[in-house]
Amino acid sequence: MRISTRINGVARQFDCQPGDTLFDVLRRMGLRGVKEGCDREGTCGACTVLLDGKAVLSCITPAPKVAGREVLTIEGLGDVASPHPIQVAFADAGAVQCGYCSPGMILSTKSLLDRTLVPTQEQIAEALSGNLCRCTGYVKIFDAVRDAAAALQQEKKDNER
Amino acid sequence: MSADRTRDLQVVGHSVRKVDSLGLACGQELYVADYATPDTLVGYVVPSPYAHARIKRIDATRARAIAGVHAVLTHEDIPRIAHTTAGQGYVEPSPYDNFVLDSKVRFVGDRVALIAAETLEIAEEAGKALDIEWEMLDPIFDPDHAMDEGAPIIHDEPEAHMPIPVPYDPKRNMAAGANMGDGDIEQALRTSPKVYSRDFSTQYAQHCPIEPHVTLGYLDARNRVVLITSTQVPFHARRITAQAVGIPVKRVRVIKPRIGGGFGAKQEVLLEPLVASLVLATGRKILMQLSRAEEFLSRTRHAIKVGIDGGFNEDGTINGLRMRVQSNTGAYGAHALTVMCNCGSKVLPLYRMKAVAFDAKAVYTNLPVGGAYRGYGATQAAFAMECFLDEVAEDLHLDPIEIRRRNHILPGEGSPVFAALGEGKPGVEQKIGSSGLAECLTLGAKAIGWEEKRSKPGTGTLRRGIGMCALMQGSAIPEIDLGAVHIKMNDDGSFNLTCGATDLGTGSDTILAQIAAEVLGVDETEVLVYSSDTDLTPFDVGAYASSTTYLSGEASRRAALAVAEQIREIASEMMESHPDPATLVLKDKAVVAPDGSRVTLGEVGLRSLYQANQRQVAATGSAISHKSPPPFSAHFVEVTVDIQTGQVRVVKYVAAVDCGTAINPKLAEGQVEGSVLNGISYALTEEYQFDDKGRMRNTGFNDYKIFGTQDTPEIQTILVPTWEETGPYGAKSVSEICINGALPAISNAIYDAVGVRLREGPFTPDRVLAAIRQKA
Ligand code: FES
Numbered sequence: 001m002r003i004s005t006r007i008n009g010v011a012r013q014f015d016c017q018p019g020d021t022l023f024d025v026l027r028r029m030g031l032r033g034v035k036e037g038c039d040r041e042g043t044c045g046a047c048t049v050l051l052d053g054k055a056v057l058s059c060i061t062p063a064p065k066v067a068g069r070e071v072l073t074i075e076g077l078g079d080v081a082s083p084h085p086i087q088v089a090f091a092d093a094g095a096v097q098c099g100y101c102s103p104g105m106i107l108s109t110k111s112l113l114d115r116t117l118v119p120t121q122e123q124i125a126e127a128l129s130g131n132l133c134r135c136t137g138y139v140k141i142f143d144a145v146r147d148a149a150a151a152l153q154q155e156k157k158d159n160e161r
Numbered sequence: 162m163s164a165d166r167t168r169d170l171q172v173v174g175h176s177v178r179k180v181d182s183l184g185l186a187c188g189q190e191l192y193v194a195d196y197a198t199p200d201t202l203v204g205y206v207v208p209s210p211y212a213h214a215r216i217k218r219i220d221a222t223r224a225r226a227i228a229g230v231h232a233v234l235t236h237e238d239i240p241r242i243a244h245t246t247a248g249q250g251y252v253e254p255s256p257y258d259n260f261v262l263d264s265k266v267r268f269v270g271d272r273v274a275l276i277a278a279e280t281l282e283i284a285e286e287a288g289k290a291l292d293i294e295w296e297m298l299d300p301i302f303d304p305d306h307a308m309d310e311g312a313p314i315i316h317d318e319p320e321a322h323m324p325i326p327v328p329y330d331p332k333r334n335m336a337a338g339a340n341m342g343d344g345d346i347e348q349a350l351r352t353s354p355k356v357y358s359r360d361f362s363t364q365y366a367q368h369c370p371i372e373p374h375v376t377l378g379y380l381d382a383r384n385r386v387v388l389i390t391s392t393q394v395p396f397h398a399r400r401i402t403a404q405a406v407g408i409p410v411k412r413v414r415v416i417k418p419r420i421g422g423g424f425g426a427k428q429e430v431l432l433e434p435l436v437a438s439l440v441l442a443t444g445r446k447i448l449m450q451l452s453r454a455e456e457f458l459s460r461t462r463h464a465i466k467v468g469i470d471g472g473f474n475e476d477g478t479i480n481g482l483r484m485r486v487q488s489n490t491g492a493y494g495a496h497a498l499t500v501m502c503n504c505g506s507k508v509l510p511l512y513r514m515k516a517v518a519f520d521a522k523a524v525y526t527n528l529p530v531g532g533a534y535r536g537y538g539a540t541q542a543a544f545a546m547e548c549f550l551d552e553v554a555e556d557l558h559l560d561p562i563e564i565r566r567r568n569h570i571l572p573g574e575g576s577p578v579f580a581a582l583g584e585g586k587p588g589v590e591q592k593i594g595s596s597g598l599a600e601c602l603t604l605g606a607k608a609i610g611w612e613e614k615r616s617k618p619g620t621g622t623l624r625r626g627i628g629m630c631a632l633m634q635g636s637a638i639p640e641i642d643l644g645a646v647h648i649k650m651n652d653d654g655s656f657n658l659t660c661g662a663t664d665l666g667t668g669s670d671t672i673l674a675q676i677a678a679e680v681l682g683v684d685e686t687e688v689l690v691y692s693s694d695t696d697l698t699p700f701d702v703g704a705y706a707s708s709t710t711y712l713s714g715e716a717s718r719r720a721a722l723a724v725a726e727q728i729r730e731i732a733s734e735m736m737e738s739h740p741d742p743a744t745l746v747l748k749d750k751a752v753v754a755p756d757g758s759r760v761t762l763g764e765v766g767l768r769s770l771y772q773a774n775q776r777q778v779a780a781t782g783s784a785i786s787h788k789s790p791p792p793f794s795a796h797f798v799e800v801t802v803d804i805q806t807g808q809v810r811v812v813k814y815v816a817a818v819d820c821g822t823a824i825n826p827k828l829a830e831g832q833v834e835g836s837v838l839n840g841i842s843y844a845l846t847e848e849y850q851f852d853d854k855g856r857m858r859n860t861g862f863n864d865y866k867i868f869g870t871q872d873t874p875e876i877q878t879i880l881v882p883t884w885e886e887t888g889p890y891g892a893k894s895v896s897e898i899c900i901n902g903a904l905p906a907i908s909n910a911i912y913d914a915v916g917v918r919l920r921e922g923p924f925t926p927d928r929v930l931a932a933i934r935q936k937a
């Protein structure tokens with residue numbers, strides 16, 4: 001089956017076999033920031049990407065489901081030459097230890113901060129509840145989300161001026 | 162004291178950004194699986210369905226005929242070489258009881274055969290197509306009966322042996338034994354006014370790195386086996402792989418890229434020999450990645466029973482303690498001896514006593530295999546010791562903090578345990594150089610509100626309780642562990658730092674860069690770190706035993722000092738007055754003379770490589786340690802216990818930690834927070850459930866719960882700076898100690914809340930409720 005979609009802002013077409021998940025397809029395209037940490041049973045969050053701005057687990061998302069929609073992976077958010085403020089906040093807050101959970105965490109954060117720039121602790125914990133991290137104890141991840149929110153707020157203010 | 166010495170530091174002691182963090186946050190840093198190419202085959206281990214059985218006959222003809230199968234290896238196809246998977250120094254203090262493949266399986270999930278195929282589905286199909294005639298053997302699951310007369314013998318193969326002279330008796334399922342003592346424990350117990358005896362037990366658990374074990378292997382153009390692997394121990398992985406598959410060490414190259422967490426699980430040389438075998442058989446590139454379910458059956462935390470008998474005076478001072486340890490090492494003895502010995506050596510020296518005894522055994526069972534796990538025995542034994550002390554304090558009407566204050570070891574003091582208990586041989590005597598434990602106790606108590614909140618459980622459904630504990634660990638294995646770092650200078654005055662030390666997310670690359678940068682008078686961003694590649698980087702034992710900051714950090718300091726000396730000589734040649742090099746100071750990316758003359762490091766670099774008296778400015782620093790200075794910590798926790806459901810919730814957790822100088826406070830805090838939450842998760846939810854056939858039933862995150870964001874309580878870290886004379890810039894270790902506190906602190910807090918003692922983990926609602934009902 002041939003599927004047309006937009007990935008990281010670019011129109012893409014791909015072939016998919018029956019049973020292919022979005023995860024399979026993204027990895028095949030060389031998007032290596034999408035990670036796998038459970039047996040693709042949707043329990044770790046390492047494979048999180050944004051589908052039309054909403055965080056989804058790519059390992060349990062059937063590939064055909066993205067037809068005509070917009071996928072954002074960590075590669076599309078920013079790179080080291082021009083990182084997104086959330087990526088910078090994670091790096092600066094000490095929220096990245098092994099980093100294996102980070103792409104998923106950061107994309108879940110993006111989907112939260114697209115909705116609100118003044119998230120409560122409960123909202124943060126809720127938004128990241130599907131993303132497991134074994135390294136950090138989440139403390140610095142919560143810090144990073146708040147720092148990112150502040151940075152984005154500042155950015156917004158600067159833009160309005 | 163420590164503040165005076167750290168005040169002028171420019172890089173050390175500062176929370177600089179972790180060098181790889183932005184690349185990780187952008188998804189650009191690469192992990193093992195990211196190196197796979199489209200032609201890579203899948204490596205697969207056919208798991209044993211039985212806990213104890215012999216393969217009488219195995220026929221792979223049908224499996225090999227399946228389209229897309231490139232190799233099927235059974236025990237008949239490869240050399241049979243006894244080795245240990247424990248990634249320890251040579252000679253490993255673990256029994257050689259493991260084979261790449263064997264004619265016997267010893268637990269459910271053990272290796273039956275290896276397959277290389279185009280896809281995982283094909284490999285699994287081939288596994289099912291193996292024609293196997295089994296001889297079923299009686300399994301033994303209960304560690305209490307593993308050494309009984311007539312119990313099934315798990316390692317009846319003639320090759321099983323212990324490579325060092327310590328008690329090992331596979332015919333009785335004994336994987337290790339250790340005894341030590343100092344003073345007359347019997348007399349101490351007989352004559353003490355107060356004598357107590359309690360027994361505790363801890364459960365099986367898994368590290369759960371979010372990236373499971375994964376190894377990619379191929380043959381390079383010189384017919385060498387290259388392994389890109391998720392390991393904490395690249396050099397041990399090289400040595401043990403070569404040994405296990407029967408090829409020379411020089412034919413193996415191990416590369417460690419970014420690692421998705423380890424926590425001890427990856428101190429095991431587990432997949433590397435399997436992948437090497439398949440690479441040699443096929444000549445193809447092979448990627449073997451454990452599924453989450455398989456990861457649970459890779460290596461675990463040893464389930465250990467710890468009993469303590471103690472003789473006390475009325476004032477709470479200790480006359481003597483005896484610790485009795487029974488460790489369940491499962492089907493293989495990896496780390497059996499050393500984890501068990503750590504129960505004593507990382508817990509008993511925390512307190513002063515006149516007599517001490519340690520009596521330990523590790524037994525084989527047909528269950529998943531124990532291994533290295535952050536805390537490494539100290540976790541299990543600290544639970545026993547710190548709950549025990551809480552009970553004693555209560556009986557003696559002493560505040561739990563006070564009983565620790567009256568007994569804990571102080572700077573300048575030693576412990577007979579240090580000298581008596583090493584890694585399968587006597588340990589190394591040492592006196593405590595630095596300790597901030599007294600301050601940890603004070604600051605932690607204040608932060609949790611000890612005085613105000615203790616012993617006020619309230620009366621509703623939700624009862625509140627406060628608990629605490631004190632902890633120690635070590636920093637490196639003395640007289641054994643080696644860390645080495647190489648630094649060379651570039652033509653712009655930047656440096657390459659290569660090391661075998663293994664950053665598995667801990668931030669050690671950054672820590673080593675900070676230490677070198679401090680010596681060289683530059684920002685850490687001028688020091689480009691590369692770790693680890695056995696072809697390119699100097700040796701290091703790897704990331705375990707809380708050694709990296711202390712040991713590899715010292716190696717980094719030494720390498721940088723030697724480089725700095727070379728730089729001073731060149732700078733002196735360049736300066737008109739040719740000042741004595743010893744008077745020159747490296748700072749702000751330059752070399753400065755007392756008279757104010759100055760050359761930049763860039764000028765030094767250019768001259769050294771292109772202009773005059775050319776030579777490569779470079780040096781290697783090596784460090785071994787003659788002691789293992791303990792970090793200390795005091796943990797305090799506030800919990801609620803629902804007396805209707807038995808549900809325990811942590812409201813707030815305070816960890817006050819003395820890790821010497823924190824080279825990077827933010828990263829040190831991260832180590833504390835991560836280990837604290839792992840500890841809480843272990844204390845409250847994590848455990849293996851087995852059926853009566855020895856099959857683990859909860860092999861996924863749905864049934865084996867690890868804490869997520871919504872379970873996380875407020876965690877407060879208090880770093881209490883001290884200065885460890887033998888560590889780089891006063892540093893000790895930080896990464897392991899804080900995983901040990903949650904079990905005892907929470908158990909003690911539950912007692913404060915509802916008056917029941919939980920001596921067995923985890924503290925699930927069922928267990929807590931049963932204890933509450935039993936009391937009522
Ligand atoms: S890989 Fe674990 S949730 Fe998708």
Ligand code: FES
Binds near residue numbers: 102135421666
């Ligand atoms: S940083 Fe390692 S799993 Fe989150």
